[in-house]
């Protein structure tokens with residue numbers, strides 16, 4: 134049996150990782166909730182954003198946390214344009230076709246990254262990378278703690294924005310009743326593009342928060358895409374609360390899986406959760422009807 | 424032949440079908456009418472195995488078929504068509520009908536011949552090579568009918584095969600339905616085109632807000648105050664009579 | 666003989682003569698074309714004909730590769746005997762995945778994603794359990810005799826790939842003219858209508874995935890015998906799943922020759938980028954560029970050309 138203190142530390146670390154997963158998953162679930170498309174390019178776009186953060190630091194020396202506003206804005210514009218130019222034109226018809234289109238996009242993005250950035254693993258050595266905070270028996274890396282807090286703060290701001298702002302209300306109206314929203318004069322296509330942009334902006338934020346303690350390669354997207362889908366399916370497609378709760382559950386599952394089953398086998402928990410949820414309760418924990 | 428007893432089906436809080444009963448006897452054409460949203464399509468779907476009913480029974484030729492899967496019900500000899508036509512878009516009319524014909528034979532040549540024969544009956548002989556997606560509304564309605572017919576049913580459930588057709592097309596399809604009945608197939612049909620119901624059906628059932636409110640000959644139904652009110656609103660019958 | 670039959674006969678004759686006149690490296694390319702067309706066809710039968718898009722078809726491929734390799738390396742089976750066993754294993758995995766997924770009512774994107782997750786589970790297991798030797802992978806002892814399913818001359822492995830490809834084409838051709846195939850297409854086009862017409866949709870979908878899984882597993886064994894090595898990321902990695910899907914979609918999903926055409930196109934693009942890399946030094950990394958092109962083609966084809974490259978050859982359907 135493992136020492137409870139190690140388990141405690143594992144759970145804390147899982148929570149910290151989960152905090153950032155929440156941000157990734159909120160982006161995905163927002164896109165699904167509003168547009169009803171499953172964005173398979175989500176992981177690849179996150180990878181791209183991580184490279185952006187990396188190059189901002191490498192070329193201009195901007196700290197990832199300082200880069201937050203820039204990357205968020207850039208990611209929003211990128212997502213908005215991507216929707217307008219590509220996804221929006223094709224986001225109709227059979228849902229698996231849209232899945233195939235976003236798969237095609239992810240293939241393009243991954244390989245463009247490989248072409249231009251090479252296959253090497255890139256990291257950022259921020260000066261505070263080695264700092265730890267002691268919490269009981271657990272030593273928590275400072276960057277992970279900062280990122281955790283920042284991620285939750287950003288989620289809260291986003292939640293507030295969705296609840297209070299006019300755009301947020303319009304987005305929720307479109308998510309709920311597309312035709313009705315159109316009838317009351319909401320520019321639905323514009324809301325779609327904005328929602329996609331916000332979804333990708335979440336990835337921009339997540340990239341800034343990940344880079345101080347994580348690394349990026351052109352295949353990083355793969356690592357995140359199944360995790361993000363699992364969170365969203367677990368929480369319930371389209372549910373914000375679900376994404377938040379799911380993010381923490383998956384973060385902890387991953388950490389404990391690694392502790393109990395080892396580095397390799399530990400990853401199986403996520404895929405198994407994904408499969409079991411789809412087979413047994415496809416609406417997830419908080420989802421309404423699929 | 425078909426006995427439906429106190430069938431109920433709800434969606435959430437909405438009772439789409441509420442203890443509805445009906446009978447269809449061998450060789451009849453029976454009409455099922457009712458205002459929009461009365462639950463007619465839902466009743467069909469529950470009879471044909473597409474919705475598991477919440478309560479009630481369906482028996483076909485004496486056997487209980489309540490809640491059986493659609494393909495089992497088809498095997499028993501009863502097929503439905505769809506109000507919202509569901510053509511196989513990317514294959515030809517011939518291949519569409521063959522899917523139905525394959526129900527009775529695994530042989531391609533036979534299925535093809537059968538499909539062509541059925542196309543002849545419903546008046547689609549000239550459209551065999553058209554794609555399902557390219558059909559007009561009238562064509563799609565006929566295709567629904569043809570595919571169902573090709574499975575060789577003894578009872579056909581037709582859901583508004585005349586909706587969206589012009590008067591000439593309606594006259595044609597009324598003729599087709601009559602011929603189908605004359606070939607020995609019993610028919611239960613949902614229809615809004617009253618003229619067609621009157622000319623085709625021996626008996627008519629009226630569904631309103633999920634409940635069966637009347638049953639009788641078309642002439643009797645047209646006189647029924649409750650029915651008129653169901654269609655035109657409360658008090659309408661009195662006004663009309665006055 | 667009809668024009669199509671004549672074309673097929675000519676094509677087959679050319680494919681048979683080709684390795685007699687081509688240098689070894691071209692024979693190898695031809696072999697890869699047919700091999701990828703074969704596994705692509707296994708995807709196409711489920712994804713193209715029956716419309717059950719899978720993102721994790723590699724789960725069958727890897728099951729086949731590992732089954733025959735383990736039987737051979739660990740239990741001393743002859744690979745020719747291990748081959749049908751591998752197909753059986755692939756069929757069983759196909760049956761189980763289909764049974765679970767379709768019983769749960771998964772369709773469309775959800776089915777695609779769950780197959781991806783199953784492949785991931787198999788990859789992680791292959792990486793972790795002792796009898797697959799984990800991440801080290803498995804080596805098959807080189808002993809180049811036909812009885813060992815190993816050949817000195819590439820021509821033989823080429824002919825086997827060709828035979829597999831021809832068999833897969835015959836299967837697809839049969840599907841365009843038998844009842845099972847008609848039912849699969851009906852299910853793809855409209856499940857509700859298919860059910861109304863007496864088709865046991867669940868049973869047919871399970872059947873087609875079993876068939877597809879067995880075929881794909883046969884490809885896995887072939888691959889293991891050709892390279893005499895497999896590891897979890899080759900056998901269960903997402904790349905092969907994507908390759909199968911890509912060649913079918915690009916060539917023309919649900920068409921007989923789609924996967925073959927897609928495979929030819931993929932190989933051609935690969936060779937062109939390789940050539941480009943040799944003349945433009947800046948593009949020394951070949952693989953990505955061809956996949957970029959392929960990804961773009963996938964997007965364009967899904968959006969604009971649902972019958973893939975095959976759609977370009979075929980005349981427009983007659984209109985009223």
Ligand SMILES: Nc1ncnc2c1ncn2[C@@H]1O[C@H](COP(=O)(O)OP(=O)(O)OP(=O)(O)O)[C@@H](O)[C@H]1O
Nearest residue numbers: 434437439457458459460461462463464465466506
């Ligand atoms: N799958 C469903 N989920 C929820 N509600 C449904 C569903 N199908 C039908 N309903 C509701 O049940 C009621 C009955 O619908 P149904 O389609 O059976 O009516 P109908 O008599 O066929 O009407 P129409 O003449 O317009 O075809 C309607 O209020 C409809 O909105």
Ligand SMILES: [Mg+2]
Nearest residue numbers: 463464465506
């Ligand atoms: Mg109706």
